[in-house]
Amino acid sequence: MHSIRYIMVGGFLGAGKTTSLGRLAKHYQDQGLRVGIVTNDQAANLVDTNSLRSQGFQVNEVAGACFCCRFNDLMSTIDTLGLKQLPDVILAEPVGSCTDLVATVLQPIKQLYDAKFSLAPFPVILKPSHGRKVLRGEKGSGFSPKAEYILRKQLEEADAILINRIDELTPAELKDLIDLVEEQFPGTPVLRVSARTGAGFDALTELLDQRGDFGRKVLDIDYDTYAEGEAELGWLNSSMSVKAPQSFALDELLLNIVERLSERLKLAGFEAAHLKTIGLWEGFFGVANLISSESAPELSLPSSCQVQEVDVIVNARVACDPQELQTFVTAVVSEACQERNATVEFQQTQSFRPGRPQPTHRFALAVT
Ligand SMILES: Nc1nc2c(ncn2[C@@H]2O[C@H](COP(=O)(O)OP(=O)(O)O)[C@@H](O)[C@H]2O)c(=O)[nH]1
Ligand SMILES: [Mg+2]
16 A cells, blocks of 8 residues: 655744645656645644645645644545655644654654554754754743743654754854753654755665654643643734735835834734744745744745735734733734835734644654
């Protein structure tokens, strides 16, 4: 029977999962393999889904709750990926505030769908900005101890830890991170990568090609702490259409929205876990991002387009009240549009705190 290679890449919000999956998808497609991507979010209108689709990949989204709570949707969505035959490889991106994925996703796949899938090693990406502070136990990561607990648990269940963004790290910073990871997660292989440049990806694909028994590190986890940590994050997904009498630079608008939002959040003392926005116009697209209060907003995928009409999606995950977050987003988008004499029509906006995770399955014992 055809066996689908299931590759799930974990990591905190803004760690580099989507960028890594895009790179891996291209790698497997170049080998002639059929690749499907499954994204996941607590709500509809996900920037990542649109960004990966715009790059030409077959992408389905499990929306409304995380993979563990929508396990059956995760399984059924793989059959409807729009590929003529079943895929050879599935690349799956869980929600960045989600953990306990070994017990609730990987072991259920292994124990219930063993004939259909083979599990690749489960890599989890470490985001240097928040990761360093959390692993050092420094005050002022911007997150509460309960949210930090999630980041640690994510790394604890990994088959390999990927230190990402090595393109930006000095040798001393990289060594510091490696030492922290090796000390706190002994025995877990550590890879150094840059999802941006592709550095370290040969080692990553070699790791992912390994055959063996993976996804076995079932966590000892306190669901109350996990749920409370997740609920401390304000979540917002908003879609809108923007129109102007004269054309304007799409990339400048996207970057300006993220810059304005970043400034407002900084002033209010709220830590951004990840802000991202995509602009879509006639097959062209641009994406802007911010991944922490310490980093600069950046245009990660430029469209280089001048537009008069564009569909925009904003996703924000911030340690603050979701209603307040919505007020900020509405204000900054309106201001950025006004500056370009553009009008904005908000279509769908959802802002909330993620609910308590209630996994469909939880297998406390790993099978071989
Ligand atoms: N400099 C640099 N930026 C990166 C790297 N990987 C991801 N990013 C950027 O970090 C931001 C968040 O990445 P994304 O893949 O969306 O993270 P996700 O939330 O884990 O899916 C985007 O702006 C990416 O372009 C990297 O290796 N180096
Ligand atoms: Mg993502």
